[in-house]
Amino acid sequence: MLKFGISPCPNDTFIFFGIVEKKVNTRGLNFDFVIEDVETLNSLCFKKTLDISKISTHAFYYLHKDYEFLSSGGALSEHGPVVITKDLEKLKRLSTVKIALPGRLTTASALMWFYWKKFFPDKKYSVEFMPFYEIIDKVAEEKADMGVLIHEGRFIYSLKGLHLVADLGEFWKKETSLPIPLGCIISRRSLNIKEILEKIIKESIEYAYSHWEEALEFVKKYSQEVDEDVIKLHIKAYVNEFTFNMGQKGIQAIRELIKKIQESRIWS
Template sequence: MTLSLAFSPCPNDTFVFHALAHGLVPGTPAFDVTYADVDVTNTAAERGEFDLVKVSYAALPWLLDQYTLLPCGGALGRGCGPLVLVKDQAITSLEGRTVAVPGDRTTAYLLMRLWSAGAPPKRVEIVPFAEIMPAVARGQFDAGLVIHEARFTFQRHGLHALADLGEWWEGDTGLPIPLGAIIAHRDRVDPEQATAWIKESVRQAWADPARSRGYVLAHAQEMEQSVVDQHIGLYVNEFTSSLGPDGHAAVDALLTRAAAEGLVPATPLVGA
């Protein structure tokens, strides 16, 4: 039996899934691995294309009829939220502005919509993640919504942070910020079994970080080692091993608030 597994090429995902993807977790099937940005996996999961897949928490309302949320392997945390970046420091809100975003069902975009509800942008365009900062630096967009390693590198593009949506969310709710989730297809994967596999993959990653370094760097492309280390240190944390009560509360708060604003369909509490 071979299962399909999809996650991003970002260092946190390759670090977490190194052992699982390389057959180092005892008792697992073989995996056919796909590397794709989260906007791609969100859309593919809606079509039921993968057995195990990393998606945005914001996409769950469209996916939980086919998939089960797993309590590990995802990305939540504190001090790790998406940033709204601008080139012109005179810009103080998104009202009437053009904004590049990494996907319309990403947690980053949902948080931006909640944060800017009283002063929404004029136009939003989906742009591949790696192209957002250069496009804002060129003046193609007034602002860009970025995630992951961009929080360590945006100054190199001459950009400034208009808002840290993680700080805003944490200050407003007191909860960690839920970014990426791991889900298992209900008809093809036993969720308890998959949870055990991923927990062991995470355990191995922490036990011997050097073992995955070549794999992580190969997929990080031009990201230097120091940024890779910062990235993993920030996004792979206690919530990666287990969502726990705070993690589940954060997901429920995000989806409940978004549904109340009419931004996503109402979703049964995923922590129940």
């Protein structure tokens, strides 16, 4: 029985629906799924609790000795996290900015650091790390001056009266001309089942697409946002050609992110 971690976000539950619900051939492998937010999954992998898991690509930098990333199942996209605020004019006047981030080791946290150092090099900051679903309310209640939104949050922040400061996906694309390597699927190197897992995951994605309504009902059970249009937007944004096979462009994107992490002291 292999412990397999995925997040409750719509792209993950859509991708792995076929495996969780035993709709595809798992080639004799048995999985015990752990469904937690990505920062929790990052932490569990640091503790070596999970055999296979979705993690932030940022976290993979610290885990690569024990885990290898798979070419399928990850989250690479042109659509990245967004930076939002309640009051754009107030933000300009602040000497110290309180920033709400969805976990220290999320890729969103790293992207925000790169953006901050380029555009706010002389401003002071304080950061608070919290579950991704708490950030919208934190900023709306002005308990944080800026927040970085991932998952469904990037599609609904305007409904809360919040304003866009920056799209970190557009920022990354301008800087690198590469897709954003938000998350990847990793497995323990010692298991030596990488190729089998990649085939199973691809078949699970194909099953979800060919049984769309069935998959959508499964996704709704876990999504923070229940609006079906938002869920569909999320799946469209993060389940794409790179999900089936990240290819050389995806590998290059991961290497570029890791290179930038190596050169930085993120939120130190």
